[in-house]
Amino acid sequence: MTDFPEFALAAVQATPVPFDRMASAEKASGLIEQAAQTGAVLAAFGECWLPGYPFFVGNRQSPLMWKAAAEYIANAITVPGPETDMLCAAARRAAPG
Numbered sequence: 001m002t003d004f005p006e007f008a009l010a011a012v013q014a015t016p017v018p019f020d021r022m023a024s025a026e027k028a029s030g031l032i033e034q035a036a037q038t039g040a041v042l043a044a045f046g047e048c049w050l051p052g053y054p055f056f057v058g059n060r061q062s063p064l065m066w067k068a069a070a071e072y073i074a075n076a077i078t079v080p081g082p083e084t085d086m087l088c089a090a091a092r093r094a095a096p097g
Contacts, residue, residue, distance in 0.1 A: 010035030025083035029090035036094030051075040
């Protein structure tokens with residue numbers, strides 16, 4: 001049997017800031033640092049956390065759905081980019097030792 005090292009994981013259960021990628025990245029940075037303060041070495045976010053889950057997908061006949069979709073797409077991030085730079089900096093600050 002293989003032995004694996006133990007570590008603390010923070011499963012982040014928080015909402016992003018809807019339709020605001022930079023504010024969401026700032027919030028995630030704070031949550032990463034908060035997780036580190038509790039002893040976590042890894043903070044895991046849901047797959048659609050940034051820029052948020054597209055809750056509006058549904059009635060494709062609705063003009064509001066298309067407006068929300070346009071805002072959602074406009075808030076997509078570029079990798080690398082300012083949001084990922086911010087998240088990486090938060091992870092470096094939170095790293096143990």
